[in-house]
Amino acid sequence: MSVADYMTDKVITVSPDTKVNVAVNVMKDHQIHRLPVIDGDRLVGIVTEGTVREASPSKATSLSIYEVNYLFNKMTVSDIMEKEVKTISKDAQLEDAISTMRHHDIGVLPVMDGRQVVGIITTNDILDGFLDITDYFVDATVVQVMIEHDRTGVIYEIGKIMADNHFNIQTLMVTRNLGPIMIEMHVDKTDSAAVKQALEAAGYAVRLVTNQRVD
Numbered sequence: 001m002s003v004a005d006y007m008t009d010k011v012i013t014v015s016p017d018t019k020v021n022v023a024v025n026v027m028k029d030h031q032i033h034r035l036p037v038i039d040g041d042r043l044v045g046i047v048t049e050g051t052v053r054e055a056s057p058s059k060a061t062s063l064s065i066y067e068v069n070y071l072f073n074k075m076t077v078s079d080i081m082e083k084e085v086k087t088i089s090k091d092a093q094l095e096d097a098i099s100t101m102r103h104h105d106i107g108v109l110p111v112m113d114g115r116q117v118v119g120i121i122t123t124n125d126i127l128d129g130f131l132d133i134t135d136y137f138v139d140a141t142v143v144q145v146m147i148e149h150d151r152t153g154v155i156y157e158i159g160k161i162m163a164d165n166h167f168n169i170q171t172l173m174v175t176r177n178l179g180p181i182m183i184e185m186h187v188d189k190t191d192s193a194a195v196k197q198a199l200e201a202a203g204y205a206v207r208l209v210t211n212q213r214v215d
Contacts (some may be wrong), residue, residue: 004090006112006129009035015048016078020055020088023047023077035083036110036117043110043117045081055080075171087112090119094129097121134186135171141192142209145199147181158183165198167191168200 014023018198023035034179037045040078055075071153088097097109101123111119131137147154162169162185170186187195192208199206 001094001133002090003088003092003094003108003109003111003121003127004119005145006082006094006125006132007090007121008125009119011110011117011120013117014077015039016044016076016081019073020047020077020080021073022202023064024052027075034108034120035077036085036120037077038117041116043085043087043112043115045078045083046085046108046110047077047081048108048115051080051082067113075098088121089113089192094126098126101126133171134173138170138186139189140170140186143185143187143192143195143199143210144207145183145185146205148205150181155183157202158185158204161202162195165194167195167198 012026012032014029015041016037018037027033027035034046034048035042037047086100086104086106086109088100088111090111090113101107102107107123108205109121111121119138145158155172159169161167168191169187170188172186173184175182175184185195196206196208
């Protein structure tokens with residue numbers, strides 16, 4: 001799962017000399033919240049709704065809305081943009097992007113191919129990616145198999161039980177940080193009870209979970 005698989009590749013950018021009001025209108029028109037700032041072919045900054053708010057006079061100011069608009073018509077993106085921009089390679093794993101965002105408490109990363117900006121990835125893109133990876137929108141039952149003691153071949157054993165009974169595994173994930181190791185599979189709803197019965201007969205602790213999907 002690379003960043004390139006889930007990034008938005010249609011990147012709307014502005015130049016450093018773009019007026020702030022123009023940048024704000026670009027964000028509104030395209031319903032986006034941030035714009036990479038490109039000088040030639042080089043990324044030099046990023047402007048967001050947050051940086052625009054920070055540059056806006058406080059409510060205590062005596063300036064009128066017309067005077068504020070006048071100032072923003074004079075100010076350029078280079079005056080307010082964030083110059084220290086964290087980026088991610090298009091070949092990086094999705095987990096690398098998540099870790100970078102969490103570590104630096106940011107919600108967006110320009111995606112680079114060398115020095116070229118080729119995309120942008122946001123927290124929403126990552127959440128969409130998680131839903132895609134887990135097949136959230138596929139009608140299925142989640143089968144959770146609890147493994148008290150890890151051992152070589154346990155996934156093979158579960159897979160063999162599933163194959164011997166002609167059960168289809170739609171997706172499979174393993175989590176290790178919630179106490180016991182949990183193998184989570186998405187299976188056809190019509191097979192869920194039989195899957196539980198077959199796995200329990202083999203000595204596994206099994207729990208069925210129905211997705212509370214929001215369409």
